[in-house]
Amino acid sequence: MPTSPEASEQKLEHVFSRFKGERKELIPILQTVQEMFGYLPEEALKEVARFTSVSESQVYSTATFYAQFHFKRRGKHNIKVCCGTACHVRGAAPLLAAFERELGIECGATTDDFEFNLERVACVGSCALAPVVMVDDSVFGLMETKRVSECLVPKGVDNE
Amino acid sequence: MSAKQFSARIDTPSKLTETKEICQAAFARQKSRFLVCAGTGCVAMGSLQVLAEFKRLIAERGLDVDIELLFEGHEAKTAVSFSGCHGFCERGPLVRFEPLGIFYTKVKKTDVAEILEAALDNGTVVERLLYQDQDGNRCLTEHDVPFYKGQQRIALERCGATNPEEIREYFAQGGYQALAKVLSAYAPEQVIEAVDNSGLRGRGGAGFPTAKKWAFCRAASGEPKYMICNCDEGDPGAFMDRSVLEADPHAVLEGMAIAAYAIGATKGYLYVRAEYPLAIARLQKAMEQAQQWGVLGENIMGSGFSFNPEIFHGAGAFVCGEETALIASIEGWRGFPRIRPPFPAIKGLFGKPTVINNVETLANLPHILLHGEAQFAAVGTERSKGTKVFALTGKLRNTGLVEVPMGITIREVIFDIGGGTSEGTKFKAVQIGGPSGGCLPEELLDLKVDFDSLRSAGSMMGSGGMVILDETSCMVDIARYFLEFTSHESCGQCTPCRDGVYQMLQILTDITCGKGRPEDLALLEEMGRTILAGSICGLGKTAPNPVLSTLRYFRHEYEAHILEQSCPSLSCKELIAYWIDPDKCKACGQCRKACPAEAIIGEKKVAHVIEQSKCNKCGICLETCPDKFSAVSKITGRQKDALLVGA
Ligand SMILES: Cc1cc2nc3c(=O)[nH]c(=O)nc-3n(C[C@H](O)[C@H](O)[C@H](O)COP(=O)(O)O)c2cc1C
Ligand code: SF4
Ligand code: SF4
Ligand code: FES
Numbered sequence: 001m002p003t004s005p006e007a008s009e010q011k012l013e014h015v016f017s018r019f020k021g022e023r024k025e026l027i028p029i030l031q032t033v034q035e036m037f038g039y040l041p042e043e044a045l046k047e048v049a050r051f052t053s054v055s056e057s058q059v060y061s062t063a064t065f066y067a068q069f070h071f072k073r074r075g076k077h078n079i080k081v082c083c084g085t086a087c088h089v090r091g092a093a094p095l096l097a098a099f100e101r102e103l104g105i106e107c108g109a110t111t112d113d114f115e116f117n118l119e120r121v122a123c124v125g126s127c128a129l130a131p132v133v134m135v136d137d138s139v140f141g142l143m144e145t146k147r148v149s150e151c152l153v154p155k156g157v158d159n160e
Numbered sequence: 161m162s163a164k165q166f167s168a169r170i171d172t173p174s175k176l177t178e179t180k181e182i183c184q185a186a187f188a189r190q191k192s193r194f195l196v197c198a199g200t201g202c203v204a205m206g207s208l209q210v211l212a213e214f215k216r217l218i219a220e221r222g223l224d225v226d227i228e229l230l231f232e233g234h235e236a237k238t239a240v241s242f243s244g245c246h247g248f249c250e251r252g253p254l255v256r257f258e259p260l261g262i263f264y265t266k267v268k269k270t271d272v273a274e275i276l277e278a279a280l281d282n283g284t285v286v287e288r289l290l291y292q293d294q295d296g297n298r299c300l301t302e303h304d305v306p307f308y309k310g311q312q313r314i315a316l317e318r319c320g321a322t323n324p325e326e327i328r329e330y331f332a333q334g335g336y337q338a339l340a341k342v343l344s345a346y347a348p349e350q351v352i353e354a355v356d357n358s359g360l361r362g363r364g365g366a367g368f369p370t371a372k373k374w375a376f377c378r379a380a381s382g383e384p385k386y387m388i389c390n391c392d393e394g395d396p397g398a399f400m401d402r403s404v405l406e407a408d409p410h411a412v413l414e415g416m417a418i419a420a421y422a423i424g425a426t427k428g429y430l431y432v433r434a435e436y437p438l439a440i441a442r443l444q445k446a447m448e449q450a451q452q453w454g455v456l457g458e459n460i461m462g463s464g465f466s467f468n469p470e471i472f473h474g475a476g477a478f479v480c481g482e483e484t485a486l487i488a489s490i491e492g493w494r495g496f497p498r499i500r501p502p503f504p505a506i507k508g509l510f511g512k513p514t515v516i517n518n519v520e521t522l523a524n525l526p527h528i529l530l531h532g533e534a535q536f537a538a539v540g541t542e543r544s545k546g547t548k549v550f551a552l553t554g555k556l557r558n559t560g561l562v563e564v565p566m567g568i569t570i571r572e573v574i575f576d577i578g579g580g581t582s583e584g585t586k587f588k589a590v591q592i593g594g595p596s597g598g599c600l601p602e603e604l605l606d607l608k609v610d611f612d613s614l615r616s617a618g619s620m621m622g623s624g625g626m627v628i629l630d631e632t633s634c635m636v637d638i639a640r641y642f643l644e645f646t647s648h649e650s651c652g653q654c655t656p657c658r659d660g661v662y663q664m665l666q667i668l669t670d671i672t673c674g675k676g677r678p679e680d681l682a683l684l685e686e687m688g689r690t691i692l693a694g695s696i697c698g699l700g701k702t703a704p705n706p707v708l709s710t711l712r713y714f715r716h717e718y719e720a721h722i723l724e725q726s727c728p729s730l731s732c733k734e735l736i737a738y739w740i741d742p743d744k745c746k747a748c749g750q751c752r753k754a755c756p757a758e759a760i761i762g763e764k765k766v767a768h769v770i771e772q773s774k775c776n777k778c779g780i781c782l783e784t785c786p787d788k789f790s791a792v793s794k795i796t797g798r799q800k801d802a803l804l805v806g807a
């Protein structure tokens with residue numbers, strides 16, 4: 001989110017007030033910062049390094065190891081197409097292709113209007129309903145390519 | 161009408177028994193109840209709307225009774241509550257009407273009024289919502305459903321039968337009794353001995369004897385000791401840990417506290433995957449309740465023993481399921497596994513003795529200690545005791561979570577419980593154990609499911625993923641799929657794992673594209689052996705298994721790809737073509753209109769033809785061609801060459 005430097009600083013101070021600044025807090029701190037900003041802005045990483053007394057390169061090295069962390073501005077909603085084994089054998093690949101077509105972006109990218117990210121994950125733990133798509137925290141089971149647009153309305157399935 | 165919450169601080173074991181009796185009496189005042197499944201699977205199918213409708217209609221009938229009033233002696237004709245996963249998510253949303261146990265499947269919001277009327281006014285059952293078995297019989301309760309008949313539930317005992325957000329229900333069902341028993345009557349060594357006698361082996365993959373690991377840690381010096389529950393569940397096709405955490409979080413916490421007492425730990429972590437938001441929420445709530453009631457935290461039930469676990473949110477790295485990587489991750493580093501020994505039991509988190517156990521392992525503990533180790537040891541085989549939960553998925557009729565006694569045959573699991581393959585397709589193989597496991601063919605269906613038999617057949621118990629593959633699944637593609645996964649998840653420290661797995665993946669990709677060479681098969685085997693020998697952690701050490709096992713049992717499929725440019729399962733895109741049979745095509749034009757690539761040429765009364773150079777093999781034409789014509793098919797190998805000459 002393009003916020004003013006002062007606002008960002010305030011947000012970071014708010015995050016830091018919940019921690020002591022120890023090394024072992026690095027991942028929870030990064031998670032909280034990402035929750036605030038939607039991604040990990042470079043400036044914020046520098047501040048995290050200062051706060052935890054861990055070198056910037058170490059902070060960056062740790063953050064880039066984990067798939068959860070992002071370093072570029074992200075879309076408002078996160079679409080995860082499950083490509084775990086159960087979903088793979090029940091047609092995850094054509095489903096992912098259908099999302100790419102519908103959103104006009106490749107897997108891993110964000111739409112120009114910053115509404116959606118599209119990514120693949122390995123299993124969201126609903127394998128009995130394969131193939132599965134997760135939009136933010138909602139799970140869509142037994143997905144079909146023709147139901148793709150349904151997931152782009154950011155709300156749960158209405159069971160009627 | 162609001163009532164005072166019934167709550168107390170349990171400061172002695174006898175207070176726990178008293179609480180249990182109060183809770184049992186209170187819940188018995190509920191003459192009936194509707195239990196709506198609110199596990200991730202059923203929620204995805206709309207169960208929250210069903211739950212809301214039950215609440216609304218019960219309130220409308222004036223039957224809504226605040227649960228707290230039950231504790232004050234009031235009665236309730238009926239009630240509605242929710243449970244975690246029953247394991248049969250595919251048929252969700254599920255609703256159970258207790259105490260009769262009537263088991264409704266695929267319930268919609270619009271069905272709720274009818275269910276209520278049947279149950280409360282007419283004393284009947286809504287037949288059409290009951291599960292129908294293969295012979296067309298309606299099944300009244302879970303016990304009648306073939307999917308549940310062959311199961312034996314220990315770890316999943318309460319899953320689907322209890323409200324996971326209500327600790328008082330857990331008390332009513334005997335919750336925290338095992339912990340009370342252990343804290344008041346057992347020395348830590350006696351707990352280890354009891355677990356040793358039970359024969360419990362770790363359910364997280366390797367099958368290491370639980371008591372042995374505990375004994376090492378107990379004997380190791382260093383303070384504080386740590387007890388970690390591994391809830392990272394990374395196997396892409398397994399979800400038993402998620403289900404247990406969502407459906408019965410207190411069982412995991414109780415198991416963890418028992419383990420902590422045995423090893424002498426006062427601190428602990430639950431390392432949960434980021435993809436499991438509901439599991440995290442349920443755990444959080446369960447921990448708060450347990451602490452408030454005094455069955456977790458400081459001076460548990462007045463015993464003087466304290467245990468304070470915290471939740472750590474995983475950040476999305478499969479390798480962090482490996483115990484040393486998990487430790488590095490909690491310490492705030494990259495999740496790099498390290499060479500063992502020293503084992504975590506001696507030198508673990510922050511350099512202190514640490515035990516890491518899997519969710520399912522821990523969920524078995526309250527049962528073992530409450531009902532006696534002999535009862536547990538009576539189930540299973542000589543060297544694999546108890547039960548194992550499997551996630552049955554893929555191309556079969558009944559997908560879901562099943563808990564079966566060790567030693568059951570694969571055939572019984574897939575055919576008796578799983579109902580066999582779906583829609584008349586033919587069984588080809590079962591992949592057991594995820595990325596570290598292997599594919600077993602039909603000839604091995606009578607193999608017993610236990611740690612050692614599976615390993616000797618070239619597979620692994622792993623976490624318990626069981627993916628059923630039918631004739632439409634290409635075995636080379638499955639092997640390639642798993643290698644793509646492990647190659648992506650390799651942490652990169654060991655050259656054989658980082659580069660070797662990647663090279664194997666390239667070779668497999670070539671084979672699936674028809675660019676394989678005959679000598680590739682021997683090369684894959686040799687590389688596989690090198691990687692097994694030269695990697696420091698279980699990821700690298702088992703990564704070649706999917707390839708080696710398919711080469712062992714399905715070599716002919718590899719050979720068909722290489723020698724005949726043929727994918728017998730008609731699955732590898734590069735080796736197949738879509739083709740319209742001119743004798744069957746009635747020129748209806750539907751495929752032509754549907755094709756997104758405008759690759760189909762034809763006009764009225766003229767058989768249509770696919771322009772192969774334009775076709776992107778999306779398969780839409782095959783789906784669109786009316787069943788009565790079935791003119792479009794997939795072709796491969798020699799047939800493809802013969803039919804497409806000049807095309
Ligand atoms: C790459 C890799 C991933 C693993 N993932 C998990 C996992 O997700 N959950 C788990 O319980 N164990 C996992 N394990 C096994 C753990 O290292 C460890 O053996 C296990 O948690 C011990 O618990 P147990 O003795 O109760 O089985 C994994 C191992 C490897 C090598
Ligand atoms: S075997 Fe692979 S994942 Fe394991 S430590 Fe080595 S490189 Fe990392
Ligand atoms: S497979 Fe797809 S692209 Fe090819 S002809 Fe059929 S519809 Fe067109
Ligand atoms: S494989 Fe897709 S949810 Fe498990």
Ligand code: FES
Pocket residue numbers: 197198199200201202203244245246247248249250252253254
């Ligand atoms: S979530 Fe309801 S049965 Fe699995």
